[in-house]
Amino acid sequence: MVKEKLFRDVKVFVDSLSEEQSAPLYTLTPKEARQVLLDVQKEELDLPKVSAQKIEVDVGEGRKLKLLIVKPAGLTGEVGVVYYIHGGGWVMGDDVTHRRLISELAADIPAGVVFPIYTPSPEAQFPQVTEDLYKGLLYIAEHGDEYGLDSRHLAVAGDSVGGNMATVMTLMAKERGGVPPICFQLLLYPVTSAEFDSESYQTFEKGPWLTKEAMKWFWNQYLPDEEKRKAKEASPLMATVEELKELPPALVITGENDVLRDEGEAYAKKLDEAGVKTISVRINGTIHDFMMLNALSEASSTRAAMSLVKAKLKWFLYGTK
Numbered sequence: 001m002v003k004e005k006l007f008r009d010v011k012v013f014v015d016s017l018s019e020e021q022s023a024p025l026y027t028l029t030p031k032e033a034r035q036v037l038l039d040v041q042k043e044e045l046d047l048p049k050v051s052a053q054k055i056e057v058d059v060g061e062g063r064k065l066k067l068l069i070v071k072p073a074g075l076t077g078e079v080g081v082v083y084y085i086h087g088g089g090w091v092m093g094d095d096v097t098h099r100r101l102i103s104e105l106a107a108d109i110p111a112g113v114v115f116p117i118y119t120p121s122p123e124a125q126f127p128q129v130t131e132d133l134y135k136g137l138l139y140i141a142e143h144g145d146e147y148g149l150d151s152r153h154l155a156v157a158g159d160s161v162g163g164n165m166a167t168v169m170t171l172m173a174k175e176r177g178g179v180p181p182i183c184f185q186l187l188l189y190p191v192t193s194a195e196f197d198s199e200s201y202q203t204f205e206k207g208p209w210l211t212k213e214a215m216k217w218f219w220n221q222y223l224p225d226e227e228k229r230k231a232k233e234a235s236p237l238m239a240t241v242e243e244l245k246e247l248p249p250a251l252v253i254t255g256e257n258d259v260l261r262d263e264g265e266a267y268a269k270k271l272d273e274a275g276v277k278t279i280s281v282r283i284n285g286t287i288h289d290f291m292m293l294n295a296l297s298e299a300s301s302t303r304a305a306m307s308l309v310k311a312k313l314k315w316f317l318y319g320t321k
Contacts, residue, residue, distance in 0.1 A: 007285030026217035048107030049073035066117040080153035080317035087160025089218030090121040121221040155184040163190025184316035192237040194229040198262035210288040244274035258288040
């Protein structure tokens with residue numbers, strides 16, 4: 001581990017994990033891995049006051065996709081939409097692990113955060129997961145007004161593998177249409193490649209927090225066929241510059257001590273090369289998942305990143321700071 005690059009508040013969290021000496025994720029069953037993240041996120045926090053409504057969307061072939069719609073409590077009138085796709089290696093994560101993050105976004109922007117509760121891997125794999133998510137996005141585009149959502153002002157967002165699938169939504173929308181123009185994409189430490197060979201993968205192979213072996217395990221759950229991982233809908237970094245042209249403006253945030261750092265930044269550079277208005281920000285001293293982890297919710301790195309995220313979402317949804 002390269003702990004000397006960690007700021008103090010982050011180091012305290014990483015050290016606490018080392019003391020617990022839990023088994024590596026890639027040695028667990030998917031069910032056991034899901035419980036690990038739930039346990040990490042068990043810290044009780046004072047959450048912003050929001051209203052929440054769960055709906056189900058028919059995505060075909062007898063499948064349903066649950067959507068959690070989170071809005072500021074007591075809000076009247078329509079609000080812009082943030083279609084937020086959660087991370088957790090395609091295997092873990094849900095509306096419980098991400099409750100604090102999406103509640104804060106909904107309350108402070110303010111916005112209607114639509115949070116798809118997609119079937120995790122390996123129970124569902126590529127391309128079913130992204131196809132279901134796109135159908136959920138189409139539903140919100142067509143029926144958002146029924147839930148107090150103004151889908152004419154629509155952003156997509158996601159963390160880690162959720163960032164992967166959020167930008168895939170923009171690629172699918174460009175090719176297929178059917179949704180209003182997506183005004184913005186927020187990609188938090190996104191997975192964009194399945195190569196595992198970047199400098200950050202070498203430097204942080206053993207962590208802290210996310211490891212190379214864990215990422216290999218996640219990919220094996222989501223898309224075991226290594227050849228199919230080359231598709232841009234699985235690995236957005238494989239998209240050509242031409243395919244990235246005219247995508248929505250992007251904010252890409254990465255963490256210094258993260259195996260995924262370099263591929264996230266490489267994707268941001270490729271978006272810029274394609275003419276997409278792109279901001280790429282590396283937050284030093286922190287780790288993967290830092291914006292989602294409840295234990296780091298008050299860390300200086302998290303607060304700074306959240307301020308930027310809220311400001312950009314507010315600007316692109318409403319044209320205000």
